[in-house]
Amino acid sequence: MLELADYTFYFLAALVLISGIAVITAQNPIFSALWLALTMIGVAGIFVSLDAWFVAGVQLIVYAGAVMVLFVMVIMLFDLRHEIHAFSRGILSGFLKLASAGIVLGLIVGTVYRSAETVFAPPPVETDKMADVTKALANTLFTKYIFSFEVIGVLLLVIAIGAVTLSRIRGGTHASHD
Amino acid sequence: MPAMTEALLKVSLNHYLVLSAILFTLGMLGVLLRKNVIVILMSIELMLNAVNITFIAFSRYSGNIDGQVMVFFVMTIAAAEAAVGLALAVLIFKRFKEVNIRYFEHLRG
Amino acid sequence: MGSTGHHHHESAPVNLTKSNLMFVALSALLLGGIGYSLRGATAVDGLFATLLLAPLFGFLFNGLRFRSPNAMLSGTVATLAAFVSFVCSVLLVVKMSGAGGAPLSAQFFDWMVVGDLSVSAGFLVDKISAIMILVITGVGTLIHLFSVGYMSHDERPSKYFAYLNLFLFNMLLLVLGDNLLVMFVGWEGVGLCSYLLIGFWFSDSEKAAAGMKAFITNRIGDAGFLLGIFTLFFLFGTVNFSEINMRAVQFGIESGWAGPMTLACLFLFIGATGKSAQIPLYVWLPDAMAGPTPVSALIHAATMVTAGVYMIVRLNPLFLAAPNVLHVVAVVGGVTAVMAASIGLTQWDIKKVLAYSTVSQLGYMFLAAGVGAFGAAMFHLMTHAFFKALMFLGSGSVIHAMNGEQDIRKMGALQKKLPITYGTFFLGWLAIIGMPPFAGFFSKDEILWLSFHSPLGHWSLWLLGLIGAVMTAFYMTRLMALTFWGKSRVPAGVNPHESPLSMTIPLMVLGLLSVIGGWIGIPHVIGHALHVPNVLEHWLEGAIHGIPGLQPGSAATEIALMGISVSLAGISAIAAFTCYVRRPELPGHLAARVRGLYDLVSNKYFVDEFYFGKLINPLVEGSRNLWAYVDVNFIDRGTYLVSDMVRGVGSVARTVQNGNLQQYALYIALGVAATLFLVMR
């Protein structure tokens, strides 16, 4: 008996996959970006279907929001339009690329069916409310994972400075033009 | 037979894992096949998203909240990566006036 | 020749000081050596030491002033050195016979002591070596003396005399050594001197090549000798002659071919064929005539080439224990005697004739040894030393007179111009063709008789000897006729003149010896009638084992055989005289009749051609191929193949590293796929 949750999953999965395929097939990067945003939203939906409310929210804000804006801005900056050679050429390498990706996929899927089912055969425990999950998440984050959390903070600072640095790099031929 | 099909169609952990595997593969293919560096960056984001689905799915089905924390970290790092990547992209665009990776083959041999 | 030589003479004063320095140093070394060897020495030790070291001193003296053109000084010192040796030899022999014939020995120092092998520098004079040292130092002294005149015009007489003295030293080592190893030292040493002296006029490529040929051919023999030493050492645990002989007797007679003693004797005989120029290793000796003629007389006639015979005689109990080898020795000796003699029939070079004659006469000695007649072998060795040295020196005198000409077709009627030479040569001729009562008659006759009569002999061996004797008479008469008799064919501008006294005195002494030398070994059939004892046989008694199973022979047979050989030789000589003096056109006709045979013989049976064409050149060519194919093309090529493989893979790796980012990503993806696949398998 398929329930609503199952149909929801299939819908979201279709959304994620279709938009995912579109991301890598769209000739125009700006469309890729838009499709990527849709994928992110789909993934956020998947998160919700897995009761990860808080993470879904963060996904929407950080990914579909901030990161995508970054992408779009850069694309606008470059003023890129339709590309003539969007895909790399080469029959052999193309075949190998598809084949290797296919093998990886096949192996993982095969493995999933061989082992995950047995490990997680019992149905998942239902968690009650969204708030509980978020609370538990916060608890874990600030106790068990406090070190990682702090380091991530430092990392963001470093990256901020680094990104600024990158944008200010001058030298070589440019330096001489100054 | 229908029962079998139904058992297969009934959403379980495996479905999420397969979904994430496919998405991951799509991301891989994007990195492998697309020539525009921006799209390659996007493909990497796809891969990270796929990983996130795996984390959340495992977390949910094992009742272990740690997975969600990890997703949290991954997202942050993904954002950092995107920042650095785009900054680099801008940098090379300034130098090469191109973002097609086939122009970046000076280092070889 | 002259210009470069002068150049060195001019620069000599500077360098001479250096060599003087060396001279002083080496003299000190030598004196030290003498002192060392005389530590607590008895008189015998001292005699041995002086005997050996005198020529060595001469060598060093002349060797260090090798640039000096002063033939007089060099020659005098060298001759004196040889003479001192001779005096010592005489003293030693006298001392020995005074002591009842017991061998005298001297041990100087331990040479090699390893494991069970213990070799000392030990020397021994017994009755066998007594004959040898007397011949060597005696004839040697004469030849040194002869050389003083002969080499007076040479550029480097000092070097020559140095070599000659070194040869004497080594030859004495050879005969005096009380064990196989010391003998081998001399054995190789004389080979070395022979090499140096044959190639003495090294500017001529052919002469240098002749020296090399001699050395290498000898080396083949030496290799056999070494194997013989090894076999004997592992059989008896010693290399000492007396012990070997003693043990050989204890071991008894060995039949078959694979026994250790037989093998050892065969190996040693290979050595003997090398040194004594027997089939198949005789080829070096005719070429060795490239050296100065006195050298030919001393080394290649009187002394060194007889070393093989001496060695067999020295080890006679051992050889008697291996009768099969003795048969081989006899057959090889007999065949060599005939074959060399036949080649001698057709040679035109005066020295070549004598060389083949030497090979032939050495064959007789081996024939004698092979039938167990070791005494006869020693006897013939001695007489041969006298008359062959005489003839070589005589030929040297002729060549000297003819300004270096050696072709007898360009001589003739020299008997007037060179009376002393002719006279002495004549005596030698009579001796070698075996006319009684000259030296050769007695020794050769004893060999023929014993080869017939000895239980180890056979009538066919006698026949071989007889044929050889007939041929000898023919070619020797031919030589006499073409050189001294008949009409003069001397080219215009050459004025032969008799040699100086220093050269003729040795000739005369040797001529005398050629006449009387044989009298010490007068056969019993004659001696009995004349009441003359066989001194030599008496002398060698005890030192040499008698022929086992020898029955007293019938006197009639012996006399009959003697008559046959002497008369046939006489007829042969007369035939030769007829051919070359009376009717000089005859030999040409005869040769034309048997053209094929004549060509075969006059080309020495094409043995040299065979050796070079079938053995040596293929070896050299094969070595070139070895080098080209194994070293260069196979091993090196293989090495390069590996390095090329590495480089090939390296260039593939470079191509793969094409700079394309997605290609790299592909490698990662492939790596992931492969790893996952392999890990899960």
Added chain:
Amino acid sequence: MLLTAVTFLPLVFALLIACVPSQQTRMIRVASLVFSLIVFAVSVVLVARFDRSTAALQFAERLPWVPELGISYFLGLDGISLWLVVLTTFLTPVIILGSWESISTKVKGFHASLLILETAMIGSFLAMDAILFYVFFELSLVPMYFMVGIWGGTRRVYATLKFFIYTMLGSLMMLLAIIYLMYAHHDTVGLFSASLLDFYKLQIPFVAGTFLNPQTLLFFAFALAFAIKVPMFPLHTWLPDAHVEAPTPGSVILAGVMLKMGTYGFMRFVIPLFPEAAGYWAWLFIFLGLVGIVYGALVAMVQPDIKKLVAYSSVSHMGYIIVGLFAMNVYGATGGLYQMLNHGVSTGALFLLVGMIYERTHSREIVKYGGLAKALPIFTILFLIVTMSSIAVPMTNGFVGEFLILLGTFEVSRVYGVVAVTGVVLGAAYMLWMVKRVFFGPAGELVKDDHHPLVDLNLREIVVMAPLIVLVFWMGLFPNHFLDYSKASIEHLIQTRDAYQLTIHTSAAPGAASGVTSEVVSAAETAEARK
């Protein structure tokens, strides 16, 4: 301390030389000569204080180096290594004097390299710890590499690389084997040790007839390293190239000492460590040695280049040594050891002489010579003497060694003996043929050049050659003066080959008996005793 002194004095001297300004070439040369003579003097002291009655290690010094893996600084001297050390210290001053004029560029570097090389070589002969040995063994490659590569001929880079890589390949296999032995020792005794003395005590499993058993594999790993160094027949091709391109001193040291490190390795490591395998595979090594003798001689015969000819003659001579060692009797082993010294002296001398003539004509092509005997008599005499030594004419050193080897070979098998003896003939053939073409006959194109008349050897060159010539005869006439020192060791090796043990000679090492050393040694001994 004596052994340390003789080993490391050259290194110290090399450092001193390095401090001299490069322009002071004369001072560098003189200093190197004096220094190398000092080292030689120290080695003579070793000889003088050597107790020849024992096979045990003398003057032993042992200090922990890497105790975690049982590696120690362990030097010791016995009858096998004594003369090789002396040979090294003897040849070094000869080489320095011999290269007085021929090395004119980078003089400082050259002498420093030479002295470092001396340390490495002496160290290899003295090291009684496998790793220490390996260190010296490999270290010796480096200065040699530079000597060939910097002061060599036109194809020097090729030759020196070939030399280096060939040798390295072999020695790395040996390194693996050494490591295996260290663990084998650890497994059986419970302690790490890289000491040869401890290795000797190991019982390494051996199965006759198969290849894949520990002892056989270890045997071949060691043998490969040494066979390349020697070099044995199919692995010899680096040698002619290296010799031809090397400068004279390089050739001398290479032929004189470095090749002996290979044969020494066979004596010190291969045969006593793996007695069963060595016995079982002796036929193979004798066979290859015989092939080397004959092949080297034949190929030498057809060489157009004098130096290459001498190089191939080395292949032939080293073949004798291998055959002698694997005859595994006292004659073969003694002869082998003696031949190592002989070869060092006579081939070293030959290379020096070839170098001297090369300095005059700048060519080594045999066809361009001829009639040299007339132009350069002193040179010719010396060359002939050395030739005689090389082809083993009695009364020269070569004979004693070759005779004993052949004797030993013959004891193993008559067939081997007969084959080996052919080398005697072939040896004479190639050397004398070369002598004939170079020295005799009419003057060749290089010799008759009137504008540049050849000058005979000067006093320095004679002084260089004199000690070698003296040795040729000394060693030929009085071999016991040398062999007496080695007798005990060789007999010990041969007689107890299947259960070879070495002990440390305690009483007769007055110089080595410093407190620390003896303590360490005795500690090590008690540790062994406990086992």
Added chain:
Amino acid sequence: MNMQLLQDVVLVSPLIALFAMSLLPVMMKVFQGNREPNPYVTLFIGFIGLSLATGLTAALSGADKTAFSGAIVFDGITAWMSYLVYLITAVALMLSFDHVATRGRQFAEFVFLMLSSVLGMIILIMSNDLIVTFIGIETMSLCLYILCAMSKEDVLSKEAAFKYFILGSFASAIFLYGIAFIYGTVGSTIFPDILESVGTLISTNTLFVVGLAMVTLGFAFKVSVFPLHAWTPDVYHGAPTPVTAFMATAVKASTFVAFLRLFESEGYGDAVQFQNVLQWLAVLTMLIGNVAAVMQDNFKRMLAYSSIAHSGYIMVGLIAAGFGNNFDAGATSVIFYLFSYALMTLGTFAVVAMFEKAENSTVGMNELKGMANRYPLLSLSLTVLLLSLAGIPPTLGFFGKFYLFSAAIEQDMYWLVLWGVINSVISVYYYLRPIVMMYMSDDVPVEIVGTNGMTRLTVIFTAALIVVLGLMSSPVLKAVQRSVTNLF
């Protein structure tokens, strides 16, 4: 603040100190109105930061404990490897100070990023949790991507940075995916938990094996193991040489430690297939590195390939540690090798740095021709360094290789060692080539221009150290052994 947290914070005090000091120059720059502080001051502050961190690490050493709920561990290896990374960083800073491509207007940021990268490395070294490992790797890598681009050179460095970035992120995604699988199967990402379940899961649960393989490959990328090595030559070539030196040594050292920690379990004993795959990767890594290096004419590229090959050697030790019965011996050999490798590589790259005169020049082999005539000491030092890389005794490189091979032989991995030996022989060929150029050519040498006192010092210092420590490797070995077994 509870006591536990305080103790934990104390344990990471070196990191805090380092980070604080690294921020200082940047802050100065900000407060001075974007005016670059005196580079000497920047360098000095960097050194102070490193010394502080070193001092604090030393003060804390001896503590063998985990912190932050088992996220990090501070044991002997942590301390020892931290010293090494600090040392490398100090040298790399000196090289950067001298180098034409890195000194100048952004030196403060450069130092900041480099020290931040060190921060990531130390986290990586002390990480006891896969997610911390991941964060450490990312911190380290993201800084490195930027550092690679921070050259005055315009084309190659940018391309290198971008390639490195894309491939690095790609590999990170794979690494992360592996973590996800491990998390899913083990239920935790903490090393002790994972290592405890390795024994049971590796033969029963394929998903776990896939996860482990992916994590392994993630590490493999960072240490450039075949076939994830392809970025190495390009990035090493394009990056400014001081950064290359830093990457080649510090990254490898820290990543291998984390890699090693993943294998500190008895459970791998039966994982034959896993072992086989790793062995093949090791062999192919050695081969591809050495064989490709043979064909290089560019000195820097050659060194890049050689660094790939060295990863292969280290893998030998790693496999011996992971799949044998004596983890300590294997780990000791790996750490010892990392130490020796770092010294040799730093010295060699320092020579490369000296030869780079212009901003976008690369050093061809030919430029070394005749160098010995002009710069004898420098040539001698480079010779020592190269011989050490080739593993010729008595240098440190020889002993490094010796211990690696010893560890593998102890585990009867002869096949692997044999390949190691074959590769060592191949490597000799190309390591000798620069020596040939320097010594065996009479060409007029290139002149080294510019101020490079510290670089020169580095070359000579490392060369001397290599010889001295080679002859006295025992103390070093003992220290490493103690650090591995935590017996202080």
